[in-house]
Amino acid sequence: MASLTVRNLRKNFGTVEVLKGIDLEARAGEFIALVGPSGCGKSTLLAMVAGLETVTSGEIWIGDRMVNSVAPKDRDIAMVFQSYALYPTMTVRENMAFGMESRGIPRAQQAETIARVAAFLQLDQLLNRKPGQLSGGQRQRVAMGRALVRDPELFLFDEPLSNLDAKLRVDMRTEIKKLHQRVGKTTVYVTHDQVEAMTLASRIAVMHLGEVQQFDEPEIIYNRPANIFVAGFMGSPSMNFISAEVTSLEGRPVVSFPISGGVANLPLHGDVAERVGGSRKVVLGIRPEHLSRQSQNTRGKPGIAEMSAPVELVEPTGAETMAVLKFGELEVVGRFTPDEAPKAGENMPLAVDMTRACLFDPGTRRLI
Structure with a gap:
């Protein structure tokens, strides 16, 4: 497992400055959440860590490698998207195997890895189904399974529960927390839901207008917010x-x-x-x-x-x-x-x- 370090990271889209000098560090094995209202820059930051967006200035380090110019496939990361991004014509097994197949992993090793991850995520009875035959929660577990079989250094989650109903979100929050406790991989989790951030993360970065307003443990952010924005955003009902x-x-x-x-x-x-x-x-x-x-x-x-x-x-x-x-x-x-x-x-x-x-x-x- 590896740490993640972001130093003075900036992102411009034309003349619009979206990220204004972000400094963050996720220690090896840590679960950090990026939380903030829509448009604050949290998903852009995650996309830059993944290599899906270019860096205007600043540095991104995964472990001891600066990855600014490293292709996404070579960053040793796995990303779980809001929309699941499953192939509709493939079975659960084929969706989970796709990344390993493209990297040339032997079939026997693929089968062993899929069986282990499917059992862990309670997908072993669903391997021959297609995404259209699954519930939202099951599809999200398949998306997580596809990330897990890669055994990456870094997990990235981009609002993975926003398409689920309220009860299922609570259930899936529990599943994600159990997943992190068992796997122990460094995880960066983007959400606009402060309850998700508080319950899942060991540390939270509260973002607003392209800046980190506070980066600390959930209890400190809740009880000693750095400013009025953090105090009002974290907590329901608001302060x-x-x-x-x-x-x-x-x-x-x-x-x-x-x-x-x-x-x-x-x-x-x-x-x-x-x-x-x-x-x-x-x-x-x-x-x-x-x-x-x-x-x-x-x-x-x-x-x-x-x-x-x-x-x-x-x-x-x-x-x-x-x-x-x-x-x-x-x-x-x-x-x-x-x-x-x-x-x-x-x-x-x-x-x-x-x-x-x-x-x-x-x-x-x-x-x-």
Whole structure:
């Protein structure tokens, strides 16, 4: 297995700069995800790693080889596409064997490899079927099987689950994670779905407008996002953003913002006050799950601030309940357990977990 290193990679289509100096490294055996909205450049980056797009400037290294000018077939990679890209007139067995056949691998070795990979992916009963006789999930497993039989140094996945229904996507996410745990190959996975990125990857590169906004472990990206874009993109429902001001109340630093009937003053926790550096305008970021109903468990707990807010809308989802709350003129989303679920029209007593709150600079939009 090999590492992947991308250094100051740039890509122009005419006068349009699509990638603006990308620096990334996937360690040998690591699973990294490239995530971001449509048009952010993630699929272009993957295509450049695969050799399907030329490099305007910068370097791509697979292991100890710079591969900028190396043909795709010589990069020792395997790619799984969004559209599966299976040959419709060939059987599953023939689709999986095609790459080995073109490389002149002996038939006996082909048969042995296909049998092993088919058993691993539970395709052994489907080898004589054609793609049109398979479900979407089965076709995706065939596409993965075709990549696996090559035993490459690097696996590339380009939004492989986007054509599947919601339940099948969850099932296939599990299959891909199991696949990586068993095979242990370096993997780069492109998706616009932040849940896929969070559940699959050991590290995530969040991209926007051709730049990497943050590259880190999922927990760090979720809990300490580098900027407002990352904070808003990662998480569903999205983080709530509140225009506020850091001031002092009774000698304690607080975050203040207007609410119905007055002002909310939420005490800062930990070393945040030192990082803020005195009174200033900020954007307060609070994730929906960090709002809860006041209770005996929250009262007096360090870092928990109390306030109340009217409930405008309630959305039960079974395991949890979403609610839209009014913080003055601003609508804020909260995620609650069924036993603390609010009712529409209620003035809900809230406990705000300020140990998990984020403060952003409203000018630079970066985390303070």
